[in-house]
Amino acid sequence: MLIALIAKNKVGFIDGCCKKPSTNSPLFHQWERCNAIVLSWIMNTVSKELFTRIVYARDAENMWEDLKERFDKVNGSRNFSLHQEIGSLSQGNTTVSIYYTKLKQLWDEYASLITLPSCGCETSKAYLEHHQKLKLLQFLMGLNESYNSLRIQMLMVSPLPSVGQAYSIISQEESHKGIIS
Template sequence: MAELTQLEIKPDENSMEFSDSYTLHHSDHPGLILVSKTLDGNNYGQWSRVMRMGLSAKNKIRFIDGTIKAPTPLNTKHAARKRSNDMVTLWIVNSVHSHIAGSIMYTETVAAVWNDLRDRFSQSSDSRIYQIRQEIVKNRQGQFIVSAYYTKMKALWDELASYHDPLAFTCEGLKRLAEQKRRKELCNSSWD
C-alpha cells in the first residue's frame, strides 16, 4: 500500500517539474530546431505561428509574451531563468536566416528579440493579408474536386485568421486592436 502511494506521488512531482517554465528538459539543447522553415523576412506570419506552437510545446511561450519577468540577481530562480532565456534565444537565432540572426543575437531578453522580429517583419503581413483576401475572392472550384477546393479555401481562411493574434486586455492590447481595425478599414476601402 505504501508503494502505491509513492507511485501516485511521483507523476505529480514530474508534472510539477515540467510545468515550471524555467525547467530545461534533457532533450533541450542550443541546436534544437523548432521550425522547419527559417524566417527569411517574407514568411513571418507562418514562421511565428509555428514557433509559438513549438515554444508552447516546450513550455517556454511565457518567455516571448513577456509574462515572465526577470528575477533579481539575488533570487534563487535568477540563474535558471537566465539559462532558459538564453536557450529560447538560441532556438530563435537558429530558426532565422543568417542575415537576421546577426541583428538579434546581442539582445538580452528573448521577449525583446520576439518583439523586435514582430515589429520588423509583421508589417509585411499587411500585403500578405491583402493577397489572401484576393485569393479567397478569386478562388473557384473549377476542375478541383470538392475536398481539394475545400482544403485550399480552409487553408486560406486559417492563414488569414492567424494574422490576428489574440489581444490582451491591456492598454497595449487596446492599441493593437485599434490598429487592426484601422488596417481592416483601409483594406476594405481598397476593395471597393
C-alpha cells in the same frame, strides 16, 4: 515558433510575464538557462540574414519584440489579397480535396492576420457562427456546377452544416461519381 513556445510552457519569456529576477535571487540561474534556451530556439528558426542581426541578444523578450516590430505587420494589401483569393477561388478542374485544402490554407492565413473574439459572450458566439457560415458559403460558391443540387440541398437544411460536414458530403459525392464513371 509561438506554437513551440506554448508547448514548452515558455511564452512568458517572450511576452514579459516571466521577468528576469535579481542576480541574488535563487531563481536567477534557472531563468537565465530558460531564457538561453528560448533564445536558441528563436535563433535556430530565423534565416541566416536575420541571425546575424540578433545573435548578440541577451533577452528573449527584447529579441521577440524586435522581430515582431519588423515582421508582425498586418498589411492591408495582404488582407485585401487574401479576401480576393478566397472570393475568386473555384474548384475548376481539380478535385474537391485540392480545392478545399487550398481554401483552408487561405482561411488559416487570414486567421493569423486577424484576432477573432474569444470570450464566451453571446455576441462573440454569434460572430464566430457568422464567420463559420461565411466559410461554408465561400466553399459552396467555388464548387463546380455539377454539385449544384447538393449545394441547394445543403443551403435548405436548418441548421446549416459546418464547412467540414459540407466538404465530407461533397467529397463522398465526388467519390461516388468516380465509381460510376
